[in-house]
Amino acid sequence: MARNSLGREIPERFGGKPLVPYRDPWSTRPAADRATRPLRRADPGDKKLCHDLREAIERAGLRDGMTIATHHHLRNGDHLLNHVVRVIENMGIRDIRIASSSVHPVHAELVEFIREGVITGIECGVNGLIGELASKGELRCPITVRSHGGRARAVASGEVPIDVAFIAAPCCDEQGNMNGLQGPSAFGSMGYAFPDALHARTVVAVTDNLVPYPAAPVSIPQSLVDLVVPVQRLGDPAKIVSTTTRVTTDPVGLQIARYAAQVIEASGRLRDGFSFQTGSGGISLAVAENVRALMRERKVKGSFGCGGVTGYFVDMLEEGLFQALFDVQCFDLRAVESIRKNRAHVEMSADTYANPFNAGAVVNGLDCVILGATEVDVDFNVNANTESNGYLLHNTGGHSDTAAGAAVSIIVAPSIRGRLPIVKDAVTTVTTPGETVDVVVTERGIAVNDTQPELKAELLRRRAPVKDIRELQREIYAVTGTPRALDFEDEVVAVIEYRDGTIIDAVRRVRT
Amino acid sequence: MTIVRKAQAGTMQSSDLMVFLEPAPELVIEIESTVKAQFEHLIRAKIEEVLRERGVGAGRVRVTDRGALDYAIQARLETALLRAGGE
Numbered sequence: 001m002a003r004n005s006l007g008r009e010i011p012e013r014f015g016g017k018p019l020v021p022y023r024d025p026w027s028t029r030p031a032a033d034r035a036t037r038p039l040r041r042a043d044p045g046d047k048k049l050c051h052d053l054r055e056a057i058e059r060a061g062l063r064d065g066m067t068i069a070t071h072h073h074l075r076n077g078d079h080l081l082n083h084v085v086r087v088i089e090n091m092g093i094r095d096i097r098i099a100s101s102s103v104h105p106v107h108a109e110l111v112e113f114i115r116e117g118v119i120t121g122i123e124c125g126v127n128g129l130i131g132e133l134a135s136k137g138e139l140r141c142p143i144t145v146r147s148h149g150g151r152a153r154a155v156a157s158g159e160v161p162i163d164v165a166f167i168a169a170p171c172c173d174e175q176g177n178m179n180g181l182q183g184p185s186a187f188g189s190m191g192y193a194f195p196d197a198l199h200a201r202t203v204v205a206v207t208d209n210l211v212p213y214p215a216a217p218v219s220i221p222q223s224l225v226d227l228v229v230p231v232q233r234l235g236d237p238a239k240i241v242s243t244t245t246r247v248t249t250d251p252v253g254l255q256i257a258r259y260a261a262q263v264i265e266a267s268g269r270l271r272d273g274f275s276f277q278t279g280s281g282g283i284s285l286a287v288a289e290n291v292r293a294l295m296r297e298r299k300v301k302g303s304f305g306c307g308g309v310t311g312y313f314v315d316m317l318e319e320g321l322f323q324a325l326f327d328v329q330c331f332d333l334r335a336v337e338s339i340r341k342n343r344a345h346v347e348m349s350a351d352t353y354a355n356p357f358n359a360g361a362v363v364n365g366l367d368c369v370i371l372g373a374t375e376v377d378v379d380f381n382v383n384a385n386t387e388s389n390g391y392l393l394h395n396t397g398g399h400s401d402t403a404a405g406a407a408v409s410i411i412v413a414p415s416i417r418g419r420l421p422i423v424k425d426a427v428t429t430v431t432t433p434g435e436t437v438d439v440v441v442t443e444r445g446i447a448v449n450d451t452q453p454e455l456k457a458e459l460l461r462r463r464a465p466v467k468d469i470r471e472l473q474r475e476i477y478a479v480t481g482t483p484r485a486l487d488f489e490d491e492v493v494a495v496i497e498y499r500d501g502t503i504i505d506a507v508r509r510v511r512t
Numbered sequence: 513m514t515i516v517r518k519a520q521a522g523t524m525q526s527s528d529l530m531v532f533l534e535p536a537p538e539l540v541i542e543i544e545s546t547v548k549a550q551f552e553h554l555i556r557a558k559i560e561e562v563l564r565e566r567g568v569g570a571g572r573v574r575v576t577d578r579g580a581l582d583y584a585i586q587a588r589l590e591t592a593l594l595r596a597g598g599e
Contacts, residue, residue, distance in 0.1 A: 388550065417526075417579070420579065486550070
């Protein structure tokens with residue numbers, strides 16, 4: 001057991017691999033080359049088209065102990081991962097690791113296959129039941145949670161070698177050219193699948209919309225694709241929208257959004273060239289609405305909006321408030337429609353978005369990012385992975401990537417959720433280190449990290465409700481009472497990898 | 513005050529609670545809560561305080577809490593007591 005720089009106890013090994021404790025956001029440097037894979041040769045007349053997934057898995061040579069990947073653009077509407085694992089189980093293959101870009105509540109079906117030993121490791125974050133059962137000690141399956149940039153890094157470096165990648169292709173031809181724009185399962189950007197296409201040992205395109213050659217436009221080209229499989233249905237794009245994607249009407253949320261917009265204004269970055277990212281939560285979208293109004297009023301011409309893209313950002317693009325949108329994932333069907341028709345709505349790979357170990361990720365150019373949290377602490381560390389009951393219920397997403405990249409990272413959250421105070425002495429789990437978090441905004445006030453003295457002074461000058469984070473915490477505890485600490489066993493059920501591959505925290509089994 | 517009949521108050525919404533009362537020979541307090549691990553002690557303390565103030569020494573008090581703050585616990589319990597009470 002070692003302690004990392006945040007005082008978190010990190011095991012020496014996890015899932016058979018040695019761990020490096022987190023130190024700080026910047027000092028870890030890459031010390032190796034990109035991972036390689038064998039060259040292939042395809043000659044005229046060679047057929048990639050398989051009859052079904054079983055044939056594709058056979059031809060891909062998937063065996064016991066290997067690693068597979070899918071991507072999560074269909075989010076809670078994804079059918080593919082469950083389908084692939086069912087076929088794997090049926091073929092008698094066991095001891096498979098899943099290195100998808102994310103796992104959602106719809107994949108609860110995998111629990112059974114984990115219990116049977118078909119799946120024995122998860123190399124990605126999980127949303128929902130799998131994490132909850134792991135936290136209760138009911139699943140023997142080590143989970144390594146990675147941010148979007150961290151996953152791109154781990155795939156490119158070979159830390160997570162993917163043997164077979166199954167890429168959901170909403171529009172695909174029999175040579176494997178594909179895009180996410182057309183077809184019954186169109187989900188827009190294929191951003192998370194790009195690292196898989198470049199690095200997996202075998203790349204399988206799975207489609208429910210096999211079109212005559214060529215499928216154009218081409219997002220992922222045929223030269224990267226080994227096999228093509230038609231299936232009935234990839235999933236249900238109506239379920240891409242799994243969280244709130246409407247501006248909140250809750251007065252607490254609206255107050256938070258007003259304060260957050262005030263912070264952005266005071267940062268001095270709301271000028272021509274402004275770049276911005278928000279999530280799809282109701283408060284984030286309310287901040288976006290306020291920022292949009294300010295940009296209109298001041299005739300600010302922004303440079304880019306980024307991240308998971310919603311219809312609200314599409315409106316800002318079409319209104320001329322941004323020059324371009326960089327889109328790793330469409331969060332709603334309006335974003336899908338926009339990426340189909342707007343040339344300035346650019347499909348972006350997870351690597352380009354957020355990988356710290358490339359020649360420059362887009363997150364590094366962000367002025368402001370709005371992020372959520374289940375908890376923050378007096379050192380500005382943020383928990384976005386575990387709920388206050390200690391259960392691992394959420395994937396990191398781009399949280400720690402954008403917080404590190406953006407000039408001003410702003411956490412928005414109500415001060416109390418169902419009696420639980422948002423500001424604690426120490427968060428249950430660190431997702432994002434406080435040294436990359438600049439401001440915490442609640443309806444009771446704005447706490448500014450010491451990393452931003454000028455911003456703090458400017459907010460005070462503007463008579464914004466700035467509070468010391470400990471003062472904010474005391475005020476909240478006066479309402480909620482002081483919560484009792486949760487009780488954990490020593491057993492580590494998951495580790496939270498920081499974007500550079502060091503371990504920022506471990507998730508332990510909850511004592512029941 | 514005495515609990516002479518079954519009564520309830522509250523909702524199952526987040527940050528609220530349901531209080532169920534029924535007559536019983538002794539005082540029994542049962543707490544279910546989304547934040548039981550963190551706040552059971554404070555929820556219990558608040559319930560006991562209200563019961564003491566109202567002079568309730570017997571009855572079954574069952575609470576299903578969704579993270580209500582103290583003032584909501586007090587208001588819901590007092591309402592339920594008025595509905596359950598006799599002179």
